[in-house]
Amino acid sequence: MTGWVLRRIGQTALVLLGVVTLAFFMAYAVPGDPARLIAGPNADAATVASIRHQLGLDAPLWSQYTAFLGRLLRGDLGTSYALHGAPVAGQILQALPTTALIALGGVLWQLVLGVPAGIVAAYRPKSAADRLATLGALIGLSAPPFWIGLLLLYYLAYRSSVFPLNGLGDPLWWYLALPTFTLGLAGAAWYARMTRTQMLEVLRSPYIQMARAKGLRERTILTRHALRNGLTPLITMIGMDFGYFLGGVLIIESVFGLPGVGKLTYDAIDQLDIPIVTGAVLFAAFFVVVMNFLVDLTYAVVDPRVRNRR
Amino acid sequence: MDALLDVDDLVVRFATPNGDHTAVRGVSFSVAAGERLGIVGESGSGKSVTAQALMRLLGPAATVEAGAVRFEGRDVLGFSKDELRRWRGAQAAMVFQDPLSSLNPLVRIGRQVTETLREHLGTDRRTAVARAVELLSEVGIPDAPARLRDYPMTFSGGMRQRVAIAIAASCSPKLLIADEPTTALDVTVQAQVLDLMDRMTSELGTAVILISHDLGVVSTFCDRVLVMYAGRVVESGTIEEIVGAPRHPYTRALLGSIPSMTGPLPRRLPSIPGSPPQAGTRPPGCSFASRCPLAEDVCHEADPPLTGGVACHVATREIATRDTREIATREENGR
Secondary structure, three states: OHHHHHHHHHHHHHHHHHHHHHHHHHHHHOOOOHHHHHHOOOOOHHHHHHHHHHOOOOOOHHHHHHHHHHHHHOOOOOEOOOOOOOEHHHHHHHHHHHHHHHHHHHHHHHHHHHHHHHHHHHHOOOOHHHHHHHHHHHHHHHOOHHHHHHHHHHHHHHHOOOOOOOOOOOOHHHHHHHHHHHHHHHHHHHHHHHHHHHHHHHHOOHHHHHHHHOOOOHHHHHHHHHHHHHHHHHHHHHHHHHHHHHOOOHHHHHHOOOOOHHHHHHHHHHOOOHHHHHHHHHHHHHHHHHHHHHHHHHHHHHOHHHHHHO | OOEEEEEEEEEEEEEEOOEEEEEEEEEEEEEEOOOEEEEEOOOOOOHHHHHHHHOOOOOOOEEEEEEEEEEOOEEHHHOOHHHHHHHEOOOEEEEOOOHHHHOOOOOOHHHHHHHHHHHHHOOOHHHHHHHHHHHHHHOOOOOHHHHOOOOHHHOOHHHHHHHHHHHHHOOOOOEEEEEOOOOOOOHHHHHHHHHHHHHHHHHHOOEEEEEEOOHHHHHHHOOEEEEEEOOEEEEEEEHHHHHHOOOOHHHHHHHHOOOOOOOOOOOOOOOOOOOOOOOOOOOOOOOOHHHOOOOOHHHHHOOOOOEOOEOOHHHHHHHHHHHHHHHHHHHHHHO
């Protein structure tokens, strides 16, 4: 097990290096001259050249890359072009708690809405409840989140003032209710489908038949014998979603005016603020890769068969 | 003797995308307390479906169309959910074919043994654990106290089937239904598992319905046999009758396909030509007619009723002739 964890950490580090390299060269390939951007449209060629030198942009590509890696190891993601030299890492870390809350809320909504719907649908296939869940999932999957977000804002915040219109305030959950719900809704549809498929398979399995033959209560069969087996595949979805959301929820944060990583990235793209964009991409990739690792680790804890294989 | 289990004209129908299919067509039998009944047939003969119908374990695609199942005079098919739950596991237990998939891979062995005890006998946790250790030791699991905390994957197939038998026996049921309990196991392990079932059920006086495609397994274990073919009972009788003097051509063919342990082996093992009728394409008349070496015209026209323990036009006529002859002889002697 320890050997496996170490190997897995090594793999994770390797993937991260790949992502970092890719992010660096992508930023390099983006059209537009950052030095010109900082200097402003009226600056003369000499000023632009000196800024370019300051930023190290006139150095050969290889030495730019190694310098970038060196800074990264020290936790230095560079400085923002647009935000007057503010450190990128600081900007992202400042926005991160907001995004983390949204991500957590979104995942919770996905579970709360999706899993019970999937279980009901699996228990009574082709029943009214199953068809309703399928229809709900279809709507949830097809409706774009920004549209649902705007509808919710219009009816529940603008027209009836049940919820605040935008931003963050006190109490926090009040302000996060609509954005997290919007975020969770589309995912909940996936969770419902996934839960239904998994549970259908588990409910057909011999050990469930055996549990019935043992005369166990239906509730015991569901909680002890079916749920754990049926829901383990959801660990992957939860982990990956959480990692993905932490990278910034661009649309949700923009629609609801929340100062998270997504909003920061969105604005940075708008202003060709390459260091912020690169930094955000790195953070996003970091979360996805790390969550991936944690997911694998969780499987080993939950499923004795996985544990033994390693 | 009053029957423990009485099955009367059971009919089970499956709804399939290609139309309905009657898997069990009017099966009747009874099992006395402590008796051992074998049900033999090849796959698709309806023997497992019969077992599942008895335990009310049929999936949503299957319905019991007609018939009655009575356990100590109580109508099993009419049981409420609660009655059913209290009956299963406590009065009637089941051992399944594949021990690798009938134990939950994510639940510790101890929990899987104790949960039946706790559910039916209301045993407290500590007593249940102690009893589980006893049960596992009884079925020959070494180091039982430690193994309670293990997961099924650390047990071999034979050990898992022992655990399944321990679970089935834990509440001293009056009836045990074993659906191909040894089919998935190595031959050497098969004998051990049969021995174990023998010991556990004779100690408790449990009646057993042993379902198998293997007439050899059934004949070492059971008192009586039903031979099923295409959803019907085609022959029934005591082990001696079935093995010693099989009357239905299908039973004869089944016995003929068991290689003899004495004398030279044939170059090819005898097998029954053809295959059982496919679901939904059952011809009129006797289902075995197309594979039967003795089939006559009448066999393709009318399904023979089960009379005198055999459902076969030819066999019934032979018996009738023999009986007439016997009567004639007796009358002659009496004269």
